[in-house]
Amino acid sequence: xxxxxxxxxxxxxxxxxxxxxxxxxxxxxxxxxxxxxxxxxxxxxxxxxxxxxxxxxxxxxxxxxxxxxxxxxxxxxxxxxxxxxxxxxxxxxxxxxxxxxxxxxxxxxxxxxxxxxxxxxxxxxxxxxxxxxxxxxxxxxxxxxxxxxxxxxxxxxxxxxxxxxxxxxxxxxxxxxxxxxxxxxxxxxxxxxxxxxxxxxxxxxxxxxxxxxxxxxxxxxxxxxxxxxxxxxxxxxxxxxxxxxxxxx
Amino acid sequence: xxxxxxxxxxxxxxxxxxxxxxxxxxxxxxxxxxxxxxxxxxxxxxxxxxxxxxxxxxxxxxxxxxxxxxxxxxxxxxxxxxxxxxxxxxxxxxxxxxxxxxxxxxxxxxxxxxxxxxxxxxxxxxxxxxxxxxxxxxxxxxxxxxxxxxxxxxxxxxxxxxxxxxxxxxxxxxxxxxxxxxxxxxxxxxxxxxxxxxxxxxxxxxxxxxxxxxxxxxxxxxxxxxxxxxxxxxxxxxxxxxxxxxxxxxxxxxxxxxxxxxxxxxxxxxxxxxxxxxxxxxxxxxxxxxxxxxxxxxxxxxxxxxxxxxxxxxxxxxxxxxxxxxxxxxxxxxxxxxxxxxxxxxxxxxxxxxxxxxxxx
Ligand SMILES: Nc1ncnc2c1ncn2[C@@H]1O[C@H](COP(=O)(O)OP(=O)(O)O)[C@@H](O)[C@H]1O
Ligand SMILES: [Mg+2]
Numbered sequence: 009x010x011x012x013x014x015x016x017x018x019x020x021x022x023x024x025x026x027x028x029x030x031x032x033x034x035x036x037x038x039x040x041x042x043x044x045x046x047x048x049x050x051x052x053x054x055x056x057x058x059x060x061x062x063x064x065x066x067x068x069x070x071x072x073x074x075x076x077x078x079x080x081x082x083x084x085x086x087x088x089x090x091x092x093x094x095x096x097x098x099x100x101x102x103x104x105x106x107x108x109x110x111x112x113x114x115x116x117x118x119x120x121x122x123x124x125x126x127x128x129x130x131x132x133x134x135x136x137x138x139x140x141x142x143x144x145x146x147x148x149x150x151x152x153x154x155x156x157x158x159x160x161x162x163x164x165x166x167x168x169x170x171x172x173x174x175x176x177x178x179x180x181x182x183x184x185x186x187x188x189x190x191x192x193x194x195x196x197x198x199x200x201x202x203x204x205x206x207x208x209x210x211x212x213x214x215x216x217x218x219x220x221x222x223x224x225x226x227x228x229x230x231x232x233x234x235x236x237x238x239x240x241x242x243x244x245x246x247x248x249x250x251x252x253x254x255x256x257x
Numbered sequence: 258x259x260x261x262x263x264x265x266x267x268x269x270x271x272x273x274x275x276x277x278x279x280x281x282x283x284x285x286x287x288x289x290x291x292x293x294x295x296x297x298x299x300x301x302x303x304x305x306x307x308x309x310x311x312x313x314x315x316x317x318x319x320x321x322x323x324x325x326x327x328x329x330x331x332x333x334x335x336x337x338x339x340x341x342x343x344x345x346x347x348x349x350x351x352x353x354x355x356x357x358x359x360x361x362x363x364x365x366x367x368x369x370x371x372x373x374x375x376x377x378x379x380x381x382x383x384x385x386x387x388x389x390x391x392x393x394x395x396x397x398x399x400x401x402x403x404x405x406x407x408x409x410x411x412x413x414x415x416x417x418x419x420x421x422x423x424x425x426x427x428x429x430x431x432x433x434x435x436x437x438x439x440x441x442x443x444x445x446x447x448x449x450x451x452x453x454x455x456x457x458x459x460x461x462x463x464x465x466x467x468x469x470x471x472x473x474x475x476x477x478x479x480x481x482x483x484x485x486x487x488x489x490x491x492x493x494x495x496x497x498x499x500x501x502x503x504x505x506x507x508x509x510x511x512x513x514x515x516x517x518x519x520x521x522x523x524x525x526x527x528x529x530x531x532x533x534x535x536x537x538x539x540x541x542x543x544x545x546x547x548x549x550x551x552x553x554x555x556x557x558x559x560x561x562x563x564x565x566x567x568x569x570x571x572x573x574x575x576x577x578x579x580x581x582x583x584x585x586x587x588x589x590x591x592x593x594x595x596x597x598x599x600x601x602x603x604x605x606x607x608x609x610x611x612x613x614x615x616x617x618x
Contacts, residue, residue: 052510055513055514057510057513057514076516077513077516077517077518078516079516080516081514081515081516082516084514085514086510086511086514087514088508088510088511088514090508090510091507091508091510091511092359092506092507092508092511093507094506094507094561095556095560095561096503096506096560096561096562097278097560097562099275099278100503100562101507104500104503104504104507104515105515107500107503107504107515107516107517108515108516110500112497114564119275135274135275136274136275136278138560154511158515164514
């Protein structure tokens with residue numbers, strides 16, 4: 009996947025400018041930056057939910073911005089930060105993810121794919137429960153499952169862990185990691201918890217003032233860069249095989 | 258080896274359960290359909306002159322039975338079919354609008370279309386003089402030139418529709434704002450109707466009030482044909498778009514991520530639902546609550562999944578309006594009550610009951 013020179017304005021003003029990065033099969037990218045810097049906007053642009061003013065987005069060398077809506081939806085699976093939940097079963101909610109592939113009728117193949125994702129994410133017990141009766145963690149898993157049955161090349165996850173407890177945070181990110189590895193696809197997520205991001209991502213984009221401030225591996229998560237982007241003084245420590253960002257007052 | 262077996266068993270057991278669950282919904286839909294058919298024959302057989310069911314079948318199969326044939330072909334059959342057609346049309350419009358506007362109160366009524374049609378009727382009677390009236394032997398009032406009233410009512414409901422669509426398209430209004438615009442339009446047209454009525458004489462006033470009470474008995478075969486010719490394609494359109502509505506129910510952003518052109522689906526859905534409502538109301542008068550209550554009844558039984566909800570709402574709509582009309586004919590026999598009075602009477606308590614039960618769950 010390849011993003012180059014992306015630019016986007018809301019009516020209220022310039023949000024993103026000159027955004028570029030690349031991402032390979034089997035890799036996870038974390039988009040990091042303070043609140044309101046444009047992370048969600050960037051995900052929406054990649055998906056062409058918001059049309060960028062200029063720029064190029066390619067997935068496996070195919071130009072996303074010139075595709076039809078459902079062609080995009082077959083390549084990019086997007087899990088927004090919030091969705092509405094009605095009185096329908098988890099199975100049906102996940103089945104909705106097959107929409108970009110479906111004709112008029114649900115085929116056995118669609119049911120089969122939903123089924124195997126349900127098995128993989130261990131959602132069997134809740135598959136026939138209504139999603140408005142699920143816990144936050146369970147619901148997040150269902151939304152993730154919906155994106156998986158889209159069989160996308162790239163997963164776009166907007167703050168997938170923001171409403172979850174520690175166990176569920178780790179659970180969902182482990183599932184992302186596993187899925188990306190097994191299917192050799194890519195994932196892009198935004199996240200506020202730097203330590204969690206450092207544990208699961210392969211690449212990082214630090215966004216500042218609507219531009220890419222730094223782009224690279226975990227070596228760009230340095231005290232200097234963090235201070236530049238978040239305006240907080242930190243130490244970066246290496247503990248038990250992971251990097252940790254620790255604020256110092 | 259054992260473990261592998263277990264996994265395979267799991268894989269098979271879920272679709273089995275899911276199939277069971279789907280089957281249950283389909284059976285519910287089939288049963289309500291059978292119910293509809295039963296009431297259909299019942300409603301043709303009962304009335305001022307009871308026709309035995311036996312004769313009903315024979316007449317419908319083309320035999321000629323004195324008196325019964327005339328009653329059935331000229332009065333009861335078009336009336337029953339109009340009730341079904343209007344019920345389906347109002348209910349399917351309601352279920353689509355509830356999804357499109359992301360609001361359980363979405364219905365043709367909420368968008369001001371009914372009030373606009375009523376205003377049009379008042380306009381035609383009072384300003385255009387379509388309502389010089391006379392009484393028939395049975396004591397019912399009849400509008401002399403019903404076609405002018407129908408056409409003017411239809412035009413005004415289109416005016417309301419296009420005002421709504423123009424504002425929402427031009428300002429990019431959210432569903433919440435559309436509902437509010439609908440409420441505003443409703444009260445605007447109600448005020449307009451009251452203004453006209455203030456200057457009307459007794460006879461005109463009676464004609465307007467008469468028109469406002471929706472009555473499925475007004476349709477002759479030709480009008481029934483027009484209503485059906487609009488309702489059936491609309492129903493097919495809504496059923497065809499069921500996955501789009503499912504996606505919109507999951508949130509605009511999710512829907513866009515799934516490749517749905519949310520704006521276009523919303524615009525077309527509103528246009529079509531408004532058009533269907535406008536046609537029905539213009540021919541039959543205002544019939545409240547069907548478009549609101551029937552989808553909610555269907556939801557209680559079948560859930561929010563549009564694949565099942567849309568067909569179930571269609572059947573519930575046809576069933577409820579036909580049953581109400583049959584009851585309205587029998588209640589004060591030999592007087593025939595306009596069905597709208599009954600639906601409004603029953604609709605409100607039924608709706609409250611459904612809501613209270615829903616929240617308790
Ligand atoms: N629909 C919108 N219209 C106008 N401005 C918006 C809209 N959505 C977000 N913004 C603005 O764009 C900026 C980036 O927002 P967002 O992408 O949500 O940030 P983040 O996800 O990084 O917290 C913010 O300043 C926000 O106020
Ligand atoms: Mg955000």
